[in-house]
Amino acid sequence: MNRYTKTGWNxxxxxxxxxxxYFIFISSSKxxxxxxxxxxxxxxxxxxxxxxxxxxxxxxxGYKNGKLIVKSLNGKIKRFxxxxxxxxxxxxxxxxxxxxxNISSKxxxxxxxxxxxxxxxVIAIFFAIIIGIITGLMRISKNPLLKNLAVxxxxxxxxxxxxxxxxxxxxxxxxxxxxxxxxSGIGALAVFEGAYxxxxxxxxxxxxxxxxxxxxxxxxxxxxxxxxxIIMPQAIKRTMPAMAGQxxxxxxxxxxxxxxxxxxxxxxxxEIVTSTFSPFEIWFTVAAMYLALTYSLSFLTQIxxxxxxxxxx
Amino acid sequence: xxxKDYVVKTVDVHKTYPNGIKAxxxxxxxxxxxxxxxxxxxxxxxxxxxxRTLNRLEEIDSGSIEVLGTDINCKGSKLTKLxxxxxxxxQHFNLFxxxxxxxxxxxxxxxxxxxxxxxxxxxxxxxxxxVGIYDKAAAYPExxxxxxxxxxxxxxxxxxxxxxxxxxxxxxxxxxxxxxEVLDVMEKVAKExxxxxxxxxxxxxxxxxxxxxxxxxxxRITEIATPExxxxxxxxxxxxxxLNKIH
Ligand SMILES: Nc1ncnc2c1ncn2[C@@H]1O[C@H](COP(=O)(O)OP(=O)(O)O)[C@@H](O)[C@H]1O
Ligand SMILES: [Mg+2]
Numbered sequence: 001m002n003r004y005t006k007t008g009w010n011x012x013x014x015x016x017x018x019x020x021x022y023f024i025f026i027s028s029s030k031x032x033x034x035x036x037x038x039x040x041x042x043x044x045x046x047x048x049x050x051x052x053x054x055x056x057x058x059x060x061x062g063y064k065n066g067k068l069i070v071k072s073l074n075g076k077i078k079r080f081x082x083x084x085x086x087x088x089x090x091x092x093x094x095x096x097x098x099x100x101x102n103i104s105s106k107x108x109x110x111x112x113x114x115x116x117x118x119x120x121x122v123i124a125i126f127f128a129i130i131i132g133i134i135t136g137l138m139r140i141s142k143n144p145l146l147k148n149l150a151v152x153x154x155x156x157x158x159x160x161x162x163x164x165x166x167x168x169x170x171x172x173x174x175x176x177x178x179x180x181x182x183x184s185g186i187g188a189l190a191v192f193e194g195a196y197x198x199x200x201x202x203x204x205x206x207x208x209x210x211x212x213x214x215x216x217x218x219x220x221x222x223x224x225x226x227x228x229x230i231i232m233p234q235a236i237k238r239t240m241p242a243m244a245g246q247x248x249x250x251x252x253x254x255x256x257x258x259x260x261x262x263x264x265x266x267x268x269x270x271e272i273v274t275s276t277f278s279p280f281e282i283w284f285t286v287a288a289m290y291l292a293l294t295y296s297l298s299f300l301t302q303i304x305x306x307x308x309x310x311x312x313x
Numbered sequence: 314x315x316x317k318d319y320v321v322k323t324v325d326v327h328k329t330y331p332n333g334i335k336a337x338x339x340x341x342x343x344x345x346x347x348x349x350x351x352x353x354x355x356x357x358x359x360x361x362x363x364x365r366t367l368n369r370l371e372e373i374d375s376g377s378i379e380v381l382g383t384d385i386n387c388k389g390s391k392l393t394k395l396x397x398x399x400x401x402x403x404q405h406f407n408l409f410x411x412x413x414x415x416x417x418x419x420x421x422x423x424x425x426x427x428x429x430x431x432x433x434x435x436x437x438x439x440x441x442x443x444v445g446i447y448d449k450a451a452a453y454p455e456x457x458x459x460x461x462x463x464x465x466x467x468x469x470x471x472x473x474x475x476x477x478x479x480x481x482x483x484x485x486x487x488x489x490x491x492x493x494e495v496l497d498v499m500e501k502v503a504k505e506x507x508x509x510x511x512x513x514x515x516x517x518x519x520x521x522x523x524x525x526x527x528x529x530x531x532x533r534i535t536e537i538a539t540p541e542x543x544x545x546x547x548x549x550x551x552x553x554x555x556l557n558k559i560h
Contacts, residue, residue, distance in 0.1 A: 214370050215407035215466075219421035219473055220397025222390070229424060233411050 036278050043108040049101040054093045062089045113268025121251045127190035132197025139202045157195035170260040185257035193250045200242045204235035244301035248294045319343050320508045326376035336362040338532030349509045351519040354529030360512040364479050368399045400470030400478040406462045408454040415450040418472045440468040444498050460491030480511040528552045
């Protein structure tokens with residue numbers, strides 16, 4: 001394909017994307033929906049007015065350099081940092097009266113939800129990696145007990161829906177062991193993704209040639225040293241892309257924990273939708289926030305992969 | 314000669330692979346201290362299998378193998394300790410690609426023998442000088458030629474201060490112009506009195522370095538004698554055929 005045809009196809013791509021966007025726009029304008037994008041940013045970050053009240057009776061001396069000067073009845077002078085004063089020089093204030101307010105940016109429910117999603121995902125990824133490495137090693141073990149346990153676990157987890165597993169974790173395991181709902185949710189996610197990571201680990205280890213194992217054994221390494229110093233470092237490097245994909249899946253799958261009332265990004269979105277009449281805008285925004293999270297992750301792993309590739313040429 | 318003089322002592326070793334191929338069919342063989350034993354034989358005759366049973370990379374079905382006075386049929390730390398005393402060099406080098414040349418040579422010393430890093434590096438430098446690639450310590454295996462990689466592999470094995478070295482066709486994967494540099498190193502090691510079992514087709518090396526040559530045929534050793542006797546043997550027709558073919 002020469003350069004010009006390629007450019008042509010790229011232009012066609014842009015045209016198709018614009019076309020689809022226009023189609024969505026036209027269809028949505030037919031459903032008699034009033035778009036209210038204006039309110040949306042405040043669900044992410046909003047300006048909060050923090051009132052400053054007078055601690056004593058007195059009167060206002062003046063306002064200078066963003067500070068309100070108040071003199072108490074017994075002659076004590078105090079300065080208050082206030083952005084928007086609501087009293088002026090000479091005013092008499094009683095104890096508890098509002099002197100003015102400061103404006104600060106606060107995280108809105110969507111940002112708080114995003115943070116919860118991120119936190120749940122990071123913790124779940126951490127445990128999923130541990131579970132995945134252990135069961136991945138068990139899976140390729142020659143010992144039938146370990147191997148069968150690993151196979152059973154992997155098959156059970158991969159054969160049932162995550163949503164059902166979350167319910168079982170929450171209603172059954174959570175009740176039996178008296179677990180917090182966050183622990184149940186993170187646990188379910190870690191156990192679910194751990195099964196997939198186990199398969200990635202297994203494939204990664206098996207992709208390392210037998211010669212590596214033989215060379216390591218021949219210099220007297222034991223199983224642990226063989227895995228720790230020879231096989232794992234190479235396997236991890238090779239499985240990076242698959243691992244990154246799995247972590248991205250986990251972030252997306254974490255939206256399911258909203259069903260057990262964990263206020264993650266999805267639950268936050270649902271709550272806002274029920275109290276406003278802007279479901280379209282909210283869900284588009286929620287989707288964009290997930291995308292930002294997953295895209296940053298894949299960007300990070302690409303950098304990491306490039307750096308690792310450099311380190312052993 | 315007493316049992317103590319043997320580095321390797323094998324009695325009637327049999328090995329059948331799970332796929333039914335009988336690779337070893339009664340191998341009895343002794344190697345004494347300081348001896349260089351070269352094993353020759355057609356491809357598929359069981360040379361690699363035999364060599365690999367000596368450090369238990371391959372399990373045997375029956376018979377017995379004693380190396381350095383220890384029954385090879387041991388477990389755990391006894392086995393890893395024994396393996397650390399048996400150096401092995403492979404046809405395809407099997408260097409650790411994620412480690413530098415220096416790390417390849419020091420990792421066994423540090424992790425297995427618990428030698429401190431500084432001493433390990435000194436040992437590695439001495440060995441790199443000996444095998445003639447002192448300037449490549451920081452390189453990664455991928456950046457080296459085949460001949461250089463194989464010399465690193467020899468240094469890696471020697472770094473464990475083994476009492477026995479096993480070589481399995483270590484020059485057959487090399488470009489012809491690199492065979493010489495590897496054989497030179499092996500000769501040097503042999504001259505220093507190392508006990509060696511060498512599987513090779515390089516008859517010039519065998520003539521120069523071997524104390525004895527064993528001919529392997531269908532999982533058995535059918536001749537074992539001095540290089541001269543082997544090369545002039547007229548009775549064993551399989552040996553004759555084999556020698557004619559590789560010349
Ligand atoms: N891992 C294995 N599994 C099954 N058969 C094998 C295996 N390794 C070697 N063999 C077979 O055992 C026989 C001896 O092989 P090998 O010891 O490699 O011979 P050589 O090194 O003399 O060429 C051959 O027929 C070979 O195909
Ligand atoms: Mg072979």
